[in-house]
Amino acid sequence: MTIASTPTRAELRPLERPRFVWAIADALTLAKRNLVQIPRIPEELIFATIQPVMFVLLFRYVFGGAIAGTGTTYVNYLMAGIFTQTVIFGSTTTGIGLANDLQRGLVDRFRSLPMAKSAVLTGRTLSDLVRNTFVVLVMWVVGLLVGFQPQGSPLAWLAAVGILLLTSFAFSWISATIGLAVNTVEAAQSAGFIWLFPLTFASSIFVPTKTMPLWLRGFAEHQPVSVIANAVRGLLLNQADPTTVWAAVGYCVAMLVIFVPLAVRAYGNRAAR
Amino acid sequence: MxxxxxxxxxxxxxxxxxxxxxxxxxxxxxxxxxxxxxxxxxxxxxxxxxxxxxxxxxxxxxxxxxxxxxxxxxxxxxxxxxxxxxxxxxxxxxxxxxxxxxxxxxxxxxxxxxxxxxxxxxxxxxxxxxxxxxxxxxxxxxxxxxxxxxxxxxxxxxxxxxxxxxxxxxxxxxxxxxxxxxxxxxxxxxxxxxxxxxxxxxxxxxxxxxxxxxxxxxxxxxxxxxQVGGERFEITVARGGDLTDAMNALRPYSVGEIQLEAERRHIIVPVVNGAHQLAAVVRDLDTAHVPLEDLALRRPTLDEVFLTLTGQPATSDATDNAAPDARPLARSNA
Known part of the structure; x- marks a missing residue:
């Protein structure tokens, strides 16, 4: 232990750095703040992991036997979908976390500091990205345990993980927009989740879309979640189709282009109340 | 600067x-x-x-x-x-x-x-x-x-x-x-x-x-x-003392209406510059043979200031149990 010394008046001054350096540094400071909390509230991460594990077990063993026409083993088909669903559901923590910070007055404290304004949002979306990466890795291991066998080259698998993380990041900004638009943490929770159910089930995540009624098929085959799941599936099973992969990336970029400014605006409006 | x-x-x-x-x-x-x-x-x-x-x-x-x-x-x-x-x-x-x-x-x-x-x-x-x-x-x-x-x-x-x-x-x-x-x-x-x-x-x-x-x-x-004024003497006459005698002795000091609560033997006298008159009041009451239980010079509390300024009472907030001795302001129609 060193003896705690007292900073002198001269030391108690802000360092001089360019603005963009502070934008990054402040985001990292807040991301770190969010990340150190994760092991302190283990139940949150445990439930965030149990939920997709439950989906894996249910679909693999309960429904899986009755689902045909996937062109590969059902577990191989399923896992790409589960990864996609996991990152999309996991991104809802962004909005909930922001709603929490607003409700507890932390956002007021942050806004009264001479820090980069963007850091509250970028810090939160970055820490949720790290958290989602962890959950995807856990799901990968769970998948291997129930018979998942990725095909083709590990490089393609990495590309699949890359798309998943991009998806996580893009959906985090949608979640942020929702979390900032509603008034309470509870509302952020339900509003953040409810629209994801039709989007993930009316998709190619769990079952092939070709048995769906025609009116639904049109939507299910082209909506972002299906396209992303199909791209990930192709990369994991050595059936990659470049058009689908780029369409998935395009969807994510489009979501970011739309929702980053919306979230920033919602943050400005909300904080000014 | x-x-x-x-x-x-x-x-x-x-x-x-x-x-x-x-x-x-x-x-x-x-x-x-x-x-x-x-x-x-x-x-x-x-x-x-x-x-x-x-x-x-x-x-x-x-x-x-x-x-x-x-x-x-x-x-x-x-x-x-x-x-x-x-x-x-x-x-x-x-x-x-x-x-x-x-x-x-x-x-x-x-x-x-x-x-x-x-x-x-x-x-x-x-x-x-x-x-x-x-x-x-x-x-x-x-x-x-x-x-x-x-x-x-x-x-x-x-x-x-x-x-x-x-x-x-x-x-x-x-x-x-x-x-x-x-x-x-x-x-x-x-x-x-x-x-x-x-x-x-x-x-x-x-x-x-x-x-x-x-x-x-x-x-x-x-x-x-x-600004609100309202300085006053508050006097409690001991048992056996004559309230009328007390009122008569106090009247010269009053700048308004003297209030009498006969049951409590309590008299409130509005005054100005009460501190300077305190000794004289005690002397006059003594001369009139009025036995005292209590005599105090009171100035308005901020509670009363608030009441006068807003026309609304500053009432105690019943939900605030954490600080029973400190009274938060609450507007009754808020």
Whole structure:
């Protein structure tokens, strides 16, 4: 232990750095703040992991036997979908976390500091990205345990993980927009989740879309979640189709282009109340 | 420059939807003094603080803090103010040390300096033993001290405390008052909002009474009490004493109507400059052979000041059990 010394008046001054350096540094400071909390509230991460594990077990063993026409083993088909669903559901923590910070007055404290304004949002979306990466890795291991066998080259698998993380990041900004638009943490929770159910089930995540009624098929085959799941599936099973992969990336970029400014605006409006 | 008030606000207006939160608010505080903004819930106190701390733009009006415009020089100003809120804005899942270190980093201190400063403040606010515990385990008073410590990381010349003692038990409240007095004697200017008359009376060099988004009276506690008048003698005649004799002896001193509560043998005499007449009153009552049980010179409480100013009673808030001895203001129709 060193003896705690007292900073002198001269030391108690802000360092001089360019603005963009502070934008990054402040985001990292807040991301770190969010990340150190994760092991302190283990139940949150445990439930965030149990939920997709439950989906894996249910679909693999309960429904899986009755689902045909996937062109590969059902577990191989399923896992790409589960990864996609996991990152999309996991991104809802962004909005909930922001709603929490607003409700507890932390956002007021942050806004009264001479820090980069963007850091509250970028810090939160970055820490949720790290958290989602962890959950995807856990799901990968769970998948291997129930018979998942990725095909083709590990490089393609990495590309699949890359798309998943991009998806996580893009959906985090949608979640942020929702979390900032509603008034309470509870509302952020339900509003953040409810629209994801039709989007993930009316998709190619769990079952092939070709048995769906025609009116639904049109939507299910082209909506972002299906396209992303199909791209990930192709990369994991050595059936990659470049058009689908780029369409998935395009969807994510489009979501970011739309929702980053919306979230920033919602943050400005909300904080000014 | 030197004589500029540390806090200056002129004609601030702010409207939320249909609610006019501020309706031409003026405030002024000299350096190294405490300005108490006193008013019931919904009077506009928090809105005023949010504008002065750059969190909110006023719809109209002008305000300067530490010589900087709160709208045009907001970025510079943020480095020179501290804000501690009534909702203790610290992160529950971080330790006390981590909270202060984070705030130091967000003020863009070097890592080592931020850590040293965190430890220094924890020691100063009696939180060193709890430094490594998450804030979740802290008592209300400890949270409030940590929140205050977070606002002092850069030793700001101007400090804003939004209801710093709301919900604290009486002991923690006294501790907080000591801390605030200490900061002011070190040269910090403090604006605090409060619903507690006693708090304003104890701490503030000047008080601004706010109602419906405007200052309805301002001055020192004494000036406010004087403005309302209402100084009086309160006399209780001992058993066996003649109340009529007492009334006759007191009449020359009265500047208004003498009130008599015969059952309690209690007489209230409105006076001016009562302190100078005290000895004469005692003498006259003695000459008239009126035996006394009690005699007191009373000046109006801030409670009464508030009642007179707003026409609304300052009633005790039944839900606030944490501080039975301190009475928050509440408007009955709020």
């Amino acid at each position: 030197a004589n500029r008030p540390a806090i200056f606000a002129e004609g601030l207006y702010k409207r939320y939807g249909k609610t006019q939160a501020l309706a031409g608010l003026d405030l002024q505080a000299e350096a190294a003094t405490v300005l108490a903004v006193l008013g019931p819930n919904g009077a506009g106190k928090t809105t005023a603080v949010r504008i002065l701390t750059t969190l909110l733009r006023p719809d109209a009006g002008h305000a300067e803090v530490a010589g900087l415009d709160v709208v045009k020089q907001a970025d510079q100003l943020r480095a020179r103010i501290g804000l501690a809120g009534q909702y203790a804005a610290v992160d529950e899942n971080l330790t006390g040390f981590e909270n202060l270190e984070m705030v130091g980093r967000l003020y863009h201190l070097a890592g080592r300096v931020a850590r040293q400063r965190a430890n220094e403040l924890l020691a100063r606010f009696d939180l060193a033993d709890a430094a490594k515990r998450t804030v979740k385990t802290y008592s209300g008073g400890m949270r409030r001290r940590l929140d205050l410590a977070a606002s002092l990381v850069m030793t700001p010349p101007v400090l804003f405390l939004d209801e710093p003692t709301t919900g604290l038990d009486p002991r923690s409240r006294l501790g907080m008052w000591d801390i605030i007095s200490g900061l002011v004697s070190d040269g910090t200017t403090v604006l605090l909002t409060t619903q507690y008359l006693e708090e304003a009376d104890q701490l503030a060099h000047s008080i601004a009474v706010v109602d419906h988004g405007r200052v309805i009276a301002s001055g020192t506690a004494d000036e406010l009490k004087q």
